[in-house]
Amino acid sequence: MSFSQHVRTTVLLGATAPFLSACEGPQSALDPAGSAAELITRLWWPTLFVATLVTLLVLTLLAVAIFRAHRQRSALPLNARQSRNLVIAGGIILPLAATIPFALSSFSIGRTMDAPLPQDAMTVEVIGKQWWWEVHYLDEAGNRIATTANEIHIPVGEAVRFLLKSDNVIHSFWLPNLKGKTDMMPGRTNVTSVTADEPGVYRGQCAEYCGTQHALMAFMLVAEEPEAFDAWLDGQRQPATMPQTEAQASGRDVFFEAGCAGCHTIRGTSASGDLGPDLTHIASRRTLASATVPNRIGHLGGWITDPQHVKPGSRMPPSDLSPVELKTLLGYLESLE
Ligand code: HEC
Ligand SMILES: [Cu+2]
Structure with missing residues (x-):
């Protein structure tokens, strides 16, 4: 590699590295491990692409306008009819063409992602605390059968219903690799569902500023094979072991x-x-x-x-x-x- 090639590679890597590193990892919305996050990612990339094109177009037109204004102070470059057409095309048609497809696909993705789960889907109740997460597993009648905190296990490949609550301020339940955010509001129960398609340990984070330790209000979601999950839940249902020594x-x-x-x-x-x-x-x-x-x-x-x-x-x-x-x-x- 010649020196100038080195320089070029270094500059390119330097410019893209932060961007690429944001695209993967334990808490990246661009590294999906479930069908909902997959859909969101599929919408996100084209949105970024079109938004970038529009930004470049607008900046180019702005630059052209600035330079032209310097050179020809008096005469308008376009006649009245041309300017009207430009406003209609650039101010109405283009924005609509750029946004309507996204609005429609975001609407349809939202509906697919949050389609109601069957009545007997596994249900986990999560209550936002300052600054931790109280977790209850519910049976089909809605009774609490096991209680834990800050670590949620789910069987891999199964859609799990989450009932999200708060008894203090507003928090937001966010598992970037698996699903978008859902607020946890005092006096309300918000419902979301989460499916993990790959086994793993995913990091979740409170996404609504809720006080001093908001930043350290995270949790772990463990998606595991159904047998391992059943064994875990059985263990959590038991009372504490008696002291052995x-x-x-x-x-x-x-x-x-x-x-x-x-x-x-x-x-x-x-x-x-x-x-x-x-x-x-x-x-x-x-x-x-x-x-x-x-x-x-x-x-x-x-x-x-x-x-x-x-x-x-x-x-x-x-x-x-x-x-x-x-x-x-x-x-x-x-x-x-
Ligand atoms: C005034 C109430 C209070 C008292 C007393 C208290 N704790 Fe805590 N404890 C908390 C709260 C609140 C948290 C959650 C803190 C957080 O994550 O922000 C906590 C968290 C913990 C945790 C971490 C649990 C987890 O799942 O992350 C342990 C372990 C713990 N306490 C042990 C103890 C022990 C042992 C004592 C007695 C020496 C004790 N606590 C006394 C309120 C209390
Ligand atoms: Cu919070």
Whole structure:
């Protein structure tokens, strides 16, 4: 490669790299892993193409107009009839021709994407909290059969209904790789559906500014084979495992003595607080505090000691446990698979 070729490649790569990197990855709307996101992407690219053409056309005409105005101050380049035709063509016909096909296809994609699901489709209720996600699995009668937080599992290839709510401010449920945004409004239930065509772990994000920790209000959606999903849901339905060792039993005592039970539920114990996430199966989750940090013992210890350091403004107070208390508490929480 000659020097000038190198320069050209470098400039080209530099100009397109940010653009290309936005097109793939765990939270890109242009990297679809489900039929709805696929449809959105198929509409997005032609929209970008036509919008770019129109922008270039308008900028070119503007440049022409500026240069002409400099050169011929007096005479109008077009007669009255030509200018009228130009306005009709460029001001009415072109915009309509450019936008009507998109309006129609966006309407039809919206209808396909949000076609009502069969009555017996699996239903997950998600409640937006400040700043985390409460998740309930419902049976066909609408009763809650399992509760978790910040991590949603669904069987791959199956359309799942989501009932979206909030009991505080407005949040928005967004899984870029799978579906567009749906608002979560206080006093309302919005319904959306999600189908993942490929197994994987997808990152979701709150998409409506909802306060201090809006940016750290994320969640994980795990799409897995139906058998794995059934096994997971069965596990989540169970009450917490009983302490198996003396150390775990004293860890559980620390949990109650430190006041954690006032805000957290551990099903199968008397802890039934509901200000914070259900911790019955906390050890089975991939992340802590709405996908802020991975769920490893070090992060768990850091979180419990000083949540405000990990997620400033979060609604969990710091605790001042002795090292031994913290160690046994962690041992107990780690046993809650
Ligand atoms: C005043 C209420 C309150 C108290 C007391 C409290 N927490 Fe929390 N806790 C929360 C809230 C709210 C969150 C969610 C924070 C977020 O993600 O923004 C949380 C999150 C957590 C999480 C992460 C859960 C997840 O799924 O991401 C763990 C683990 C946890 N708390 C453990 C404890 C322990 C152990 C104690 C006792 C030492 C405790 N909490 C005391 C309110 C509380
Ligand atoms: Cu939010």
